[in-house]
Structures are given as structure tokens and as C-alpha cells.
Amino acid sequence: MAEKFNFTKAYQKIEEINEWFQGEDIDLNEALSKYKEGMDLIGKCKKELEAAKNHFEEIKNQYKSEELSEEEK
């Protein structure tokens, strides 16, 4: 199974690539592969940023929790 997409890691990698691009003595092959990797991650991050609706769920409330703990027993 493919590893779950990790936004934080991807974003940090993009920042890393961006920083690398600012450097000197850029190797052309490396630049090209980093560009490809960066654009791929950017695409995935954009997708993640688009899927935006929040999801609220009430998992416990003070009254229900007592009932729940009764049931759990």
C-alpha cells in the first residue's frame, strides 16, 4: 500500500528544494530532478489544500460520558 501523504514532510521538502535553488553551483541534472520532485509535491500539496471542509464531531459530553462509562462496564 502506498504510504499516506504527509503534508508537513512534503511542504518541508518543497522549502528545502526552494532553498537549494537559491544556492550556487547548481548541477543541471540535479536541478532537473529536484524540479520534477518539487512540482510533484506541489501538486499533491495543492490537492490537500483544496480538500478543505472541516469536520466537527462531538465525542464526549459531560452527561453522556457518565452513561457511556456505565455501558462500557
Add this chain to the structure above:
Amino acid sequence: MEEKEFTVSEFIDFLNSILTPRRVVVVGEIGERVNEYPNYLYFKLLDLKEKAMLDCFIWRRDLEKSGIDLKPGTKIKILGFPKIYKPNGGFNFQVEQISFIGEGVLKKAFEALKKKLEAGGFFALERKKSIPLFCKRIGLITSKIGKGALPDFEKNLGDHGFQVYLYDVRVEGLFAIDAISEAIQWFNKNMINLDVIVLIRGGGDWESLQSFNSEKVAKAIFASNIPIICGVGHEKDITIADYVSDLRVSTPTQAAKFLSKNWENAAINIHKYEKGFSVFITNLFKNVWDRLNFFAKDFNTKIKNLLLEKKSETEELSEDFNKSKDFWQKRVRDILKQQEEKLNLSNPVLKLKQGYTMTLDKNGQIIKDLDGVKFGDLIQTKYYKGHILSQVKENKKE
């Protein structure tokens, strides 16, 4: 109807089964004598106005958790339950939590607890967990019915696909202490993959924030494996919970903004990076292309220069060669002339001129000895001018 008969013990148990599940808060003043024992204490809670009195019992460990010294005359609020003590049938109130009443006393208690926890390393920055840059799964601990906190939080969170799990608790009064502590523990036990726990409540007076200034909540926050953001009340209210938490924000609104801020920035930055990367790679290749062209041009020039250089060298060489050609030609001519002279000297015609003759056999070959000459052969003797044909009469070797 059959009459139910209790033993004394059974009856007290029966009464306690009715009394002890009830948890109530009672307000009063500490009486003059506090009886201290190693593990527990007795004191009286007085209602001076109505002339009433309640016998109270508290375990020392619960007292220590409250961070309060029982001094006669102090006004306090206690949370607990009524109970009948079997061995003597005495009724008392078993105290679970105590807090002071009155801002001045509360502040004092707050300072004392703060000092204690600070000394215990509860506020140390190095033990604080960092809040993940991008939080998605949030454990929210607050009151569902509170007026400010929850709506403010929801309103300012922004739609970034958050998954918010609300654990509804009381956030005011002595009951809140247990509720908040339990909520923190519950998330740590049941939802360990949360990115962050957010503990919020709206502002209130110092007394209403007591649960956030309790040692129990402080310890629960301290023990949490999930990082905790605490946003309580107004800007000026910094509670013990704020100090212990991994991140303190001033209000529920700020908590929400903090969580959404990074997502918003990411959305902006991702677009920037996308554009920047394309520009970068285009420029990079353009740059390389330009450089290649430059090199190609440069290479051409260099080759041309090199050829020119070589050409002039060749010319120099050929000039040298031309120069030396004359010399050699002369030399060759001289040699030839010498040879010619030598040859001339040995020219037979010259010899004939001097009076020498030359005799040829019948085949026209010069006769150098007499081996091939026989009697009667015709031989020819050459002179400088003309010849004589003779016949051999005698062949006599010397």
C-alpha cells in the same frame, strides 16, 4: 408488608449509598480548630450568618492537590459528598477539592502554586512539546454550552479540512477540575494520533478561572503526550494551565487563528513556490543555453585564432625553407660541377687528343687484355680523329 430490618452497619451503608453519589459545592469559613493527622485532616466549615456548622474530612493528598493551607477564618469553597462514618455514626462532609473565595486570597494561592510548579519544572521550556506545523486532527476541550469559546473558535478556524473532536466539559467551578483532567487523559488514552489538544474557555473573573489554576489540571497537561494549546479568557489572564501548556494563546479566537495560519500561509507559499520553480528552471536552462552558445562562439573564435597562429608559423617555416632552398640548390650545383669536372678529366676523348689510342674488338668492346683476341680477328684502333682497321697477326702476352 414485610418489614425490612437493617443491622446498624447495613443501615449506615444504605444511607451512604444515597448520600455519597451526590457531589455538591458548599461555601463557608474554616473553623478555629483544624485537626491534622498524617494522612487526613478534620476541620469545621462555618456559616457565621446563619449559625450553622459542617464537620469536614479531607485526605491530605487531596488537600495538597488543591494547594491550599487550612487556616482558621479563611473563606473557602469545597467540593465533595456527605458521608456517615460507621464506627461512631458521625456525619461529615468528605472534601475532594478546595478553593479560596475572594480575589486576594485566590491570587495568593495562585502565586504559591505557580512557585511550586515552577520549582518542579512544570513550566520549563525544554520540556514543552512543539506544536506540529500543520495540525489536522484536533482534540478540543471546552464547554459546548459556553457563550464565547466554542463559537469563537469555530468561526476563526477557517476551512482547512480540520477534524475536530469535541470533548464537552464544564470549564467553571470545582467540577471543572476533574472534567478537564479527565478529558486530557481520555484523549491521550483513546486518540493518541491527534496532532494537538486545544483547551479553551472564554474570559471570566479570577474566581471562575479556578479550574485552570489547579494543580490537578496542571499535572494532566504536564503528563500529556499530545501537545496542548491553552487559550483561556482575556489577554491579561494567564493561568497555571497557560504556563504549563506547550503553547499559550490569549483567547479561543487566537487558538483557532494559530491553527489556520500555517495552512493559509502554506496555500500562499505553495503558489509562490510553483511559480518560482518554473521561473527558476526556465532561467536555468536559458542560462545554460546562453552559455553553450557563448562557448560555441568562443570555441569558433579560438579555433580561428589557433589556425591563424598555425598559419603564420607555417608561413615562417616555408619562408625559412625558401631561404634554405637557394643555398641547397647552389650546393647541389657546385657538387654537380665538381663531378662534371672529374668526369671531364677522365673523358677518353681527351686522352685520344693527348695521343692515346683505344682498341676495340670485333664487337666494339674496348680491349683491356688479350684473352678475347685471337689470331686473324679484325680490331679497330681509335685515334683522336679517325681509326684504323687491322687484322691480328700475333697475340703475345707479356
